[in-house]
Amino acid sequence: MTVALIWLALAVALTALEIAGRRSSGVLSLSELARRVAERRAGRLLLVLCWGFVGWHFFARSTVPPL
Amino acid sequence: MTDGPTASRLTGTWPGRVLLAAGAAGDAFWASGSRSFSLSADLAVALPVATALSLVFVAAAPTHLADTRRGLSWQPLALLLTIAAALELAALALGGHSRPVPSFSTVVDQALAWRASRFALFLLWLSLGLWPAVRRLRASRTGMPA
Numbered sequence: 001m002t003v004a005l006i007w008l009a010l011a012v013a014l015t016a017l018e019i020a021g022r023r024s025s026g027v028l029s030l031s032e033l034a035r036r037v038a039e040r041r042a043g044r045l046l047l048v049l050c051w052g053f054v055g056w057h058f059f060a061r062s063t064v065p066p067l
Numbered sequence: 068m069t070d071g072p073t074a075s076r077l078t079g080t081w082p083g084r085v086l087l088a089a090g091a092a093g094d095a096f097w098a099s100g101s102r103s104f105s106l107s108a109d110l111a112v113a114l115p116v117a118t119a120l121s122l123v124f125v126a127a128a129p130t131h132l133a134d135t136r137r138g139l140s141w142q143p144l145a146l147l148l149t150i151a152a153a154l155e156l157a158a159l160a161l162g163g164h165s166r167p168v169p170s171f172s173t174v175v176d177q178a179l180a181w182r183a184s185r186f187a188l189f190l191l192w193l194s195l196g197l198w199p200a201v202r203r204l205r206a207s208r209t210g211m212p213a
Contacts, residue, residue: 003154003168010151017143028139038199044123051196052116057172059098059189060108062179063164 087201091115091193099186115193122200 014030021029037043098111151171158170179185 001167003158004174006150006154007169007171007174010147010154013147017147021139026140028141028144030144032139033144034199038203041123044200044203045120048116048119048123048196048200051119051192052112055112055116055189055192055196056109058175058179059185059192060101060103060105060112062103062176063173 091190091197095186095189095193098189099182115197119196119200122197122204125204 017027018029018031020027021032034047038047094111094115098108101108101111154168155171158165158168158173161168163170164173175188179188
């Protein structure tokens with residue numbers, strides 16, 4: 001339970017960082033990092049493959065049966 | 068496969084946007100109703116991934132690259148990602164399904180047990196992957212920064 005809350009806190013912190021990054025606070029956010037990686041075609045390909053793996057892992061290979 | 072100008076015209080007009088949103092909602096509905104480890108679930112994920120992959124090759128490089136800000140402080144993001152990686156490694160070392168130390172996917176799997184949350188998370192996943200590609204496609208047509 002405690003670690004699940006830590007995961008939640010990490011998600012909230014990443015969201016806060018994203019908002020701070022968009023307000024020009026001088027911190028690097030995940031979207032800014034992705035934008036830099038996406039400047040090259042190989043980077044865009046890598047991002048799409050990572051995104052595809054996440055989708056396949058969570059939505060096609062989820063281990064908890066639907067209610 | 069759709070060529071670049073046709074695809075960018077499709078996403079740049081309101082009927083195109085409505086079609087895109089309806090397609091995304093339909094795919095999310097299909098995916099949220101599919102059982103894991105089924106061909107239907109595989110296809111519901113594979114279709115948007117194939118679309119995004121085609122956009123990587125179809126969309127021409129923007130005339131002006133995105134106006135990325137340099138010299139940003141990377142330490143907060145690096146700290147959060149390091150904590151997440153350490154937690155995930157510890158969870159995987161304990162088998163991944165440990166109750167006291169669950170992995171990230173075990174925590175997310177709990178949220179995926181309900182169809183409504185699966186639908187919402189699938190839409191979030193779709194928007195995270197497809198929206199940047201659509202923006203880049205439109206930017207490559209207009210020559211504006213993505």
